[in-house]
Amino acid sequence: xxxxxxxxxxxxxxxxxxxxxxxxxxxxxxxxxxxxxxxxxxxxxxxxxxxxxxxxxxxxxxxxxxxxxxxxxxxxxxxxxxxxxxxxxxxxxxxxxxxxxxxxxxxxxxxxxxxxxxxxxxxxxxxxxxxxxxxxxxxxxxxxxxxxxxxxxxxxxxxxxxxxxxxxxxxxxxxxxxxxxxxxxxxxxxxxxxxxxxxxxxxxxxxxxxxxxxxxxxxxxxxxxxxxxxxxxxxxxxxxxxxxxxxxxxxxxxxxxxxxxxxxxxxxxx
Numbered sequence: 155x156x157x158x159x160x161x162x163x164x165x166x167x168x169x170x171x172x173x174x175x176x177x178x179x180x181x182x183x184x185x186x187x188x189x190x191x192x193x194x195x196x197x198x199x200x201x202x203x204x205x206x207x208x209x210x211x212x213x214x215x216x217x218x219x220x221x222x223x224x225x226x227x228x229x230x231x232x233x234x235x236x237x238x239x240x241x242x243x244x245x246x247x248x249x250x251x252x253x254x255x256x257x258x259x260x261x262x263x264x265x266x267x268x269x270x271x272x273x274x275x276x277x278x279x280x281x282x283x284x285x286x287x288x289x290x291x292x293x294x295x296x297x298x299x300x301x302x303x304x305x306x307x308x309x310x311x312x313x314x315x316x317x318x319x320x321x322x323x324x325x326x327x328x329x330x331x332x333x334x335x336x337x338x339x340x341x342x343x344x345x346x347x348x349x350x351x352x353x354x355x356x357x358x359x360x361x362x363x364x365x366x367x368x369x370x371x372x373x374x375x376x377x378x379x380x381x382x383x384x385x386x387x388x389x390x391x392x393x394x395x396x397x398x399x400x401x402x403x404x405x406x407x408x409x410x411x412x413x414x415x416x417x418x419x420x421x422x423x424x
Contacts, residue, residue, distance in 0.1 A: 173267025199264035297342035369407030
């Protein structure tokens with residue numbers, strides 16, 4: 155049943171506050187499921203009316219479909235073809251993913267609302283027992299940030315953090331017609347696969363990520379000034395660390411690659 159007809163049946167209107175644009179392209183759902191299919195357990199975030207859920211169930215994996223909207227949970231439960239999935243009423247930003255995984259390997263898949271995409275992805279890639287892969291549909295501009303290179307407008311702390319932990323693969327793009335209601339932007343499906351070893355070796359991973367976020371906290375300022383303000387370190391200390399790392403003291407954060415950030419973080423005091 156088309157999502158619009160299903161929603162009409164239940165008297166449901168999509169809610170802007172949840173960023174609800176429901177996938178209607180069944181071929182796209184199958185392609186996403188194929189990208190996630192290697193995992194024995196799959197968590198789907200934002201199942202909507204269940205288009206992707208059905209395709210994920212067909213892979214034979216144990217599927218947990220998580221939605222924060224209690225009305226959508228009711229609609230999902232009302233579809234017999236989704237009975238094999240575990241339908242969970244929860245907020246993905248606070249859900250206990252490790253309890254679901256039970257120490258096993260798992261993948262996350264989903265059409266992520268714009269307002270939770272970045273914090274959720276950061277939470278998952280920084281988890282101690284996080285997913286092996288994330289197969290995510292996000293706004294095309296967000297997808298561009300995942301794989302962005304230094305000295306480009308899209309490059310930022312998200313780019314560095316994702317590339318540090320994950321291999322990034324752009325899978326395909328979907329236009330507004332693939333959704334109901336139609337969004338005003340294109341979407342992209344991206345696969346983030348966890349690296350066996352992080353992209354760079356650092357002394358303290360938490361400190362490394364702190365420095366990365368600080369480097370982009372004040373994008374109009376030099377790196378030394380941005381880190382000084384964001385972390386409360388003396389500017390002279392930051393400048394000396396930059397020199398020790400072989401970097402110009404007036405350089406900006408967007409000019410640094412992952413190895414540069416690693417050297418800098420290792421030379422800054424905790």
